[in-house]
Amino acid sequence: MAHDCYYITTPIYYVNAVPHIGNAYTTVCCDVLARFHRQLGQEVLFATGTDEHALKVREVAEGLGMTPLAYVDTMEPKFKQQWASLEIAFDDYIRTPEKRHVEMVQKVFKKLLDSGDIYLGSYEGWYCVSDETFFTKTEVTDERCPNPECRKPLSWVKEENYFFRLSKYQKPLLEYMTSHAGWLKPEYRANEVIAFTRAGLKDQSVSRTNNGWGIPVPGDEKHVIYVWFDALLNYLTVAGYLSDDKKFARVWPPAVQMMGKDIFVRFHCTLWPAMLMALEVAVPDMLVGHGFWTVDGEKISKSKGNVVYATALIRELAELSGSPEDIAADAIRYFLLREVPFGSDGDFSKQALISRFNSDLANDLGNLLNRTLSMLHRYFGGEVPPGAKNNEELAHQADTLAKEVRAALDDIQFSKALEAIWEFVSSGNKYVEQNAPWALHREGKETELAEVLYNTLETARVVTVLIAPFMPSAATKMWRQLGLKGSPGSVNWEKDVRFGGLKSGTKCGSADPIFPRIDTAKSTLQSKDQKSEATKPLIQFDEFKKLDIRIARILNAEHVEGADKLLKLTVDTGENEPRTVVAGIAQHYQAETLPGRSIVLLANLAPAKIRGVESQGMLLAADVDGRAILLQPDQNEEAPPGAIVR
Numbered sequence: 001m002a003h004d005c006y007y008i009t010t011p012i013y014y015v016n017a018v019p020h021i022g023n024a025y026t027t028v029c030c031d032v033l034a035r036f037h038r039q040l041g042q043e044v045l046f047a048t049g050t051d052e053h054a055l056k057v058r059e060v061a062e063g064l065g066m067t068p069l070a071y072v073d074t075m076e077p078k079f080k081q082q083w084a085s086l087e088i089a090f091d092d093y094i095r096t097p098e099k100r101h102v103e104m105v106q107k108v109f110k111k112l113l114d115s116g117d118i119y120l121g122s123y124e125g126w127y128c129v130s131d132e133t134f135f136t137k138t139e140v141t142d143e144r145c146p147n148p149e150c151r152k153p154l155s156w157v158k159e160e161n162y163f164f165r166l167s168k169y170q171k172p173l174l175e176y177m178t179s180h181a182g183w184l185k186p187e188y189r190a191n192e193v194i195a196f197t198r199a200g201l202k203d204q205s206v207s208r209t210n211n212g213w214g215i216p217v218p219g220d221e222k223h224v225i226y227v228w229f230d231a232l233l234n235y236l237t238v239a240g241y242l243s244d245d246k247k248f249a250r251v252w253p254p255a256v257q258m259m260g261k262d263i264f265v266r267f268h269c270t271l272w273p274a275m276l277m278a279l280e281v282a283v284p285d286m287l288v289g290h291g292f293w294t295v296d297g298e299k300i301s302k303s304k305g306n307v308v309y310a311t312a313l314i315r316e317l318a319e320l321s322g323s324p325e326d327i328a329a330d331a332i333r334y335f336l337l338r339e340v341p342f343g344s345d346g347d348f349s350k351q352a353l354i355s356r357f358n359s360d361l362a363n364d365l366g367n368l369l370n371r372t373l374s375m376l377h378r379y380f381g382g383e384v385p386p387g388a389k390n391n392e393e394l395a396h397q398a399d400t401l402a403k404e405v406r407a408a409l410d411d412i413q414f415s416k417a418l419e420a421i422w423e424f425v426s427s428g429n430k431y432v433e434q435n436a437p438w439a440l441h442r443e444g445k446e447t448e449l450a451e452v453l454y455n456t457l458e459t460a461r462v463v464t465v466l467i468a469p470f471m472p473s474a475a476t477k478m479w480r481q482l483g484l485k486g487s488p489g490s491v492n493w494e495k496d497v498r499f500g501g502l503k504s505g506t507k508c509g510s511a512d513p514i515f516p517r518i519d520t521a522k523s524t525l526q527s528k529d530q531k532s533e534a535t536k537p538l539i540q541f542d543e544f545k546k547l548d549i550r551i552a553r554i555l556n557a558e559h560v561e562g563a564d565k566l567l568k569l570t571v572d573t574g575e576n577e578p579r580t581v582v583a584g585i586a587q588h589y590q591a592e593t594l595p596g597r598s599i600v601l602l603a604n605l606a607p608a609k610i611r612g613v614e615s616q617g618m619l620l621a622a623d624v625d626g627r628a629i630l631l632q633p634d635q636n637e638e639a640p641p642g643a644i645v646r
């Protein structure tokens, strides 16, 4: 669908807890898409906000001796601080107690009462205050909340309630879902929604007894409107529904609505589109449910003490790397979007963050720009030399890359876009290695030297445009170093992703590394694992004797599907049959170069399934800054497969 305006939303967050790094992820994802569409020259409306009418809010406020409104007012600055530190450039921030929202929600409620899609009925059943959800008798087995994350005692409630005729929309919803491939993303989650809808949709209670907090039901103030019904409608408020017809016509429907998988199926893919159908308003173009983050392999929870907040993490990373906070924020944004394929669950660890920082940003990206700029200053006084021709191969790659990045972002595949950009970064670095400008200089080959530096800088320029939505501050600094005016976030995208934009005579800035390499030996940003490694207890020889460590020879190496770090190795261990071992070395060793190499293997580790492949043993390697360095027997001696290491 063609849009005048690219409207993108995060869910509005529960106001009682500032989002941690895992749920901040939604907002970062939306920010990247918003920035990308601004780059394309589109009008963008990027909205986020807070859901403030929950019963819990009233309870917490009471506990603090405050009115609910005074309490939620104290939360707003905390949210805005998190978003500012993550460089989130939203266009609208909505809070549900705002007048514009309260009025719109009441108008919608009235409209649906008049059309008969909301009716007064009565309800009796189990209710969880914490989740603000009713459960049927069959769902409840022990008078506790069936939500495995909650399990709090339920209350039995009997009350007069308004209901939304959700059942009436089961059929139209199913028809829509099954005839609009790509409406729900990722695709595998769509099947879950279809199954849920097919199982039957019951009318949804949309009011609660009025306890003094919430939006009153128009004409019947004994009731307030159910917090979910109220919250979902924020997307219409922001778009100007029933208040600004011109704006609404331009903005609606949303291009993308993004959220975590927990509120995807039940609320955003069934209740919400059914509400829109009842209002005879178009449903959003795309609903997207992403996966969850764990920290060091564990679920994020206050009781585990592993909650990571953006502001604190940014400060820590900035201190450690010696870079400003906006650059640290960029690195965290990069990590979140690069580390896992979108949709899947991901694991956050500081060690993995530092490893990405050093390898992808300080090394790969740093080499491409800083090394080249240093040479430009040394050989040409910092000025782009005249008369250089485009390298056809790099120019062609840039064209393909722009298409790939655009397609990946249209398909909400952030890691795919970044992988493609980093392949281009590698091509640029390889081009420098192959052409060895330092040697050209030595040999006095000025024309060739000018050409190599020009093409490398041009590669860096194209990369800068493409990474700007992901890392806005770093891209701006790179842009300045390249001596360019304006900002990479507001370019003529179609033209500026093509090769040949850098003019001869451009005076480039100094070659200061934007992502200074983190010295991991001095690192205080250590994960729990590293700390425990440093204080490993002494063991007895008997315990060591239990380990079967031996030499093995690699017979074959191939990539594990869907895992960019893993290789599946077939190894000769001196036994009758070769073994399969999965090893996390794919980012540092190319599969083709491995067959024939000897490795050190822990052979009696209990087999484990890794990404569906059974690993029969563990390859031992040195861990240097998160890089796996293979160990090898003395080259001058013969250590055949099966030789024991002790």
Ligand SMILES: [Zn+2]
Pocket (backbone or CB within 6 Å): 128, 129, 130, 131, 145, 146, 147, 150, 151, 152
């Ligand atoms: Zn519950």
